[in-house]
Each structure stands twice: as C-alpha cells, then as structure tokens.
Amino acid sequence: MDFTSFLKVLRGDARLTRRQACQLGGLLGLSFSAVCQLWARPVRARSRNVFNKEVAMRLPAPVLDGNISLEKTIRHRRTIRSYSEEPFTLAQLSQILWAAQGITEDGGFKRAAPSGGALYPIDVYAVVGQNGVQGLRQGIYRYDPPHHSLEERADTDARKDVARAALTQMWVAGAPVVLVLTAEYRRITGKYGERGKRYAMIEVGHVGQNIFLQCDALGLAAGIVGAFDDNKVARTISAKKNHEPLIIMPVGWQR
Numbered sequence: 296m297d298f299t300s301f302l303k304v305l306r307g308d309a310r311l312t313r314r315q316a317c318q319l320g321g322l323l324g325l326s327f328s329a330v331c332q333l334w335a336r337p338v339r340a341r342s343r344n345v346f347n348k349e350v351a352m353r354l355p356a357p358v359l360d361g362n363i364s365l366e367k368t369i370r371h372r373r374t375i376r377s378y379s380e381e382p383f384t385l386a387q388l389s390q391i392l393w394a395a396q397g398i399t400e401d402g403g404f405k406r407a408a409p410s411g412g413a414l415y416p417i418d419v420y421a422v423v424g425q426n427g428v429q430g431l432r433q434g435i436y437r438y439d440p441p442h443h444s445l446e447e448r449a450d451t452d453a454r455k456d457v458a459r460a461a462l463t464q465m466w467v468a469g470a471p472v473v474l475v476l477t478a479e480y481r482r483i484t485g486k487y488g489e490r491g492k493r494y495a496m497i498e499v500g501h502v503g504q505n506i507f508l509q510c511d512a513l514g515l516a517a518g519i520v521g522a523f524d525d526n527k528v529a530r531t532i533s534a535k536k537n538h539e540p541l542i543i544m545p546v547g548w549q550r
C-alpha cells in the first residue's frame with residue numbers, strides 16, 4: 296500500500312482491502328482477529344466514492360430481537376411469486392441483508408450464516424426497483440457485511456432484465472427488490488480445492504433460508520429462483536469479476 300492510501304485509511308476516508316489488512320497486520324505483527332478488525336474498520340461519512348461510480352452507503356443498524364417466533368416463521372415460509380407495488384423501508388432492507396450475511400459477533404467477523412473455514416465466498420446483490428425502497432434510489436447495490444453498507448454498482452432499475460435472464464420468469468420483476476446471491480469460489484477453493492465449490496453451494500442455501508425467515512418475521516415475502524442464465528444475470532447486476540450468481544430471491548409484500 297502506498298503512503299497516500301495509508302493516510303486515507305488513517306483519516307477514515309478509505310477502507311482497507313482484505314489483502315491490505317493482511318499485509319498491514321503482517322507488518323505490525325497483529326493477530327488474525329485484529330487483522331479482521333482492521334479490515335472491518337468503517338469509513339467516516341455516509342457516502343463516498345470507492346472507485347469509479349461505486350458509492351458506499353451506510354445502512355440503519357439491524358434490530359436484534361423480534362415479536363414472531365422462529366417456529367412460526369418456519370411453518371409459514373413459502374415461495375411467493377406475486378407482490379404488491381408497495382415499497383419497503385431501508386430499515387427492512389437492512390434487516391434482510393443483515394440476516395443474510397450480517398456480522399453477528401461484536402468486534403469480530405463471523406456472519407449470520409455458517410461458512411466452511413469462515414471464508415465467506417457469498418455476496419448479496421440487491422436490485423432495487425424504482426420506488427422499491429423508501430429512501431433508496433433505484434439501482435444495483437452490493438452488500439458489504441463488515442461495514443453494514445451498500446456499494447452502488449449501477450443506477451438503473453434492472454429487475455426486468457434479471458427476470459428475462461431468469462428464463463423470462465417475469466413475476467420476478469414484480470418484487471420491489473430482487474436479491475442475487477453470488478459465489479466467488481476462489482475464496483474457498485484456495486483452502487478446500489474443488490470441494491470448496493460444494494461448500495459455497497451449501498452455504499448459499501443457509502443464506503437463502505435466513506432471508507426467507509427474516510422476510511417472514513417482517514411480514515414480507517420472498518421467492519427463490521434457480522433457473523437462469525448465469526452469464527446474463529452476472530452482466531445484468533454488474534457483478535464483480537468472478538462473482539457467479541447461484542440463486543435469485545425476489546422480496547416484497549405478498550399481493
């Protein structure tokens with residue numbers, strides 16, 4: 296890391312990449328958990344440029360308790376394919392993303408869903424429709440768990456394109472928000488070889504069920520879609536390089 300970037304990180308104007316945190320941790324002789332905290336160090340302001348048009352936006356803090364029992368959400372959960380146009384709040388989106396991949400240990404890095412070797416190969420992208428979420432403009436966002444923030448990747452309403460890429464299952468586009476769960480396999484195959492791909496696919500199922508149950512607890516509904524053209528979906532959501540879509544989950548109010 297060059298000196299200017301280091302200064303930016305110290306000022307809280309930029310965040311460390313995972314590699315930079317490891318390098319710095321190695322230089323300073325830090326423990327693994329201290330390196331993770333370095334990596335998770337939050338940026339200062341509500342929004343700032345990360346690179347090109349990528350912008351990071353802090354989400355409201357998740358609520359850590361609720362009124363509906365786990366048993367009720369399990370019993371009630373269904374794949375819902377019809378949604379009303381009513382938007383949901385940023386707090387509700389924040390809650391769903393936290394349930395999917397949020398950090399759930401104080402000062403640590405472990406997440407809501409289990410992960411082989413705690414290597415976390417899954418990313419969650421949110422395709423937000425026009426008026427889909429109050430207080431959030433339409434666009435494509437990637438959830439950043441360590442900072443509980445959104446990175447904006449595009450400013451278009453891409454729900455119909457996602458639905459077309461899902462073998463024209465156009466009901467998908469009726470949801471105010473369409474989540475796309477991707478895997479970056481190399482994060483986990485480095486340790487487990489080809490078997491790491493199996494672990495990532497198992498992990499995405501855990502993340503998906505968390506989304507289902509959290510939506511249910513919020514009175515929202517979710518669907519799940521595995522039938523789609525991988526490359527088209529990756530292109531449509533402006534996925535980062537090597538982020539491969541595994542599952543699509545529309546979320547909204549049941550019609």
Ligand SMILES: Cc1cc2nc3c(=O)[nH]c(=O)nc-3n(C[C@H](O)[C@H](O)[C@H](O)COP(=O)(O)O)c2cc1C
Pocket residue numbers: 372373374375376464519520521522523
């Ligand atoms: C991996 C996976 C892929 C799926 N793909 C689709 C899909 O492409 N389209 C669809 O309408 N439903 C899809 N479903 C939903 C199933 O049809 C649904 O889970 C099943 O009918 C059971 O209903 P329930 O989820 O409401 O309990 C998928 C479910 C899973 C787990």
